[in-house]
Amino acid sequence: MKATRKLGTLTLMITLIGALLSACGSQAEPSTTTAEAKSGESTTSTQAESGQSETKSYTDSLGHTVEIPVNAKRIIFTGSDLGDLLALDVKPVGAALGIIGDQIAYPELLDGIEDVGDLQGDLEKITSLSPDLILLDAGGSYYEENQYTLLSKIAPTVTYDRLSTNERVKVFGDILGKEQAAEDWIETYAEQFEQVRNQLDLPTGVTASVFLQLGKDMYVMGNSALAETVYDTLQFTPAPKVKESLIDKNEPFANISSELLPEFAGEYLFVLTDLSEEERNNSDSIMTTDIWKSIPAVKNNKVYYLNTKWNFDDPITKERLMDELPSILGK
Known part of the structure; x- marks a missing residue:
């Protein structure tokens, strides 16, 4: 797709995963059932x-x-x-x-x-x-x-x-x-997150997207790292363009030009960035552009900013993110 440029390694992305999306890594292999x-x-x-x-x-x-x-x-x-x-x-x-x-x-x-x-x-x-x-x-x-x-x-x-x-x-x-420790963690996490999800009282049937900002570049996540929590655990629906261009093609992320951000944006946005609020409001920030301000999620105050350390999907990160989500989402 002309609009997206695939990265060679997810390590760059996280550098988010700084190394944060350091955690993510490069090209993902096609998934299977188990x-x-x-x-x-x-x-x-x-x-x-x-x-x-x-x-x-x-x-x-x-x-x-x-x-x-x-x-x-x-x-x-x-x-x-x-x-x-x-x-x-x-x-x-x-x-x-x-x-x-x-x-x-x-x-x-x-x-x-x-x-x-x-x-x-x-x-x-x-x-x-x-x-x-x-x-x-x-x-x-x-x-x-x-x-x-x-x-x-x-x-x-x-x-x-x-x-x-x-x-x-x-x-x-x-x-x-x-093996038993693995099963125990999976079961315990599912039970604990169900309680958190009920506490958050999130809407159902709404779309979301996960963006990662690195410098002046913006990436959209497929279904890896933080996006896995957003889609699989919080149960948001991927924005149609995200599903079509990334998730259905097993792409973990893609670099997109600023003019295409609205096409990939869902009703809710989760933005991974290490910029402070002051830095995001600077004149040279993408968050001050007309394109960014035109996104419905931005207009409706449905944008949530997270530090890039949350763009890993290992158990320790997911547990700690679970504890922080009520604060991040203002619940």
Whole structure:
């Protein structure tokens, strides 16, 4: 579509995900009905030779069948949704903190985790941490099979895809032997958010859009990161143009020109930005333009501004966002 320019990586977007949409990452793969169908995981427990740790056979998202520890102790995580592991009470020894460290909603939980570089990981740093399991994000366009080969020489390496929050949590629960913890989190979050949704008393059958502002650029989100909460949890309906141009095509986000903002805008707008209210009101801000002011949601005071740290969809971020939503929405 001439109006939209796809970004090469969701990392840029978050830088929102600063690294905030750092969390989001690049091109998403087409979704399937279940996490297992999507990534092809299957596990078979086996007992290793006497004197060695117990292992199990695991087939990852790209079809590699790997012998991994049943109870891994020194994990490297190269993705942007570190909260997926922390929610299961698993703290890796190393993670790609350079991508997410300054952008996430839970910085205090990073204590004790070493930075291993970008989403592919620094080989020397990873080796120095003596990992027994490496979890490699293979959902982005930057993924290279050669990197998997190199990492797998250091420790058993498992790839995973960028799925919905619940699907990812189930996948990591399967890999790490935390299946019950994964199910417990999914059930508890659903129950707690139902209570919050009732408290918010939101309208039904209305459309919404999620925009991300980075500098002078504006991005519209598909159904990833914050948008997943807006559409799947808060139960807003995606604006028609968002559904047609992004969600139906499995696009996580797109950069759009200012003149097209009204076409992608729903009846409610959720705008991710690190600009203060004063900065948004400056003369060179897109929020002061006639195009922005012409959007019905703007005219009707149905615009909600959020810090870009909320553009991740890991469990920790979603829990903390749930606590903040009444304040954000003025309820």
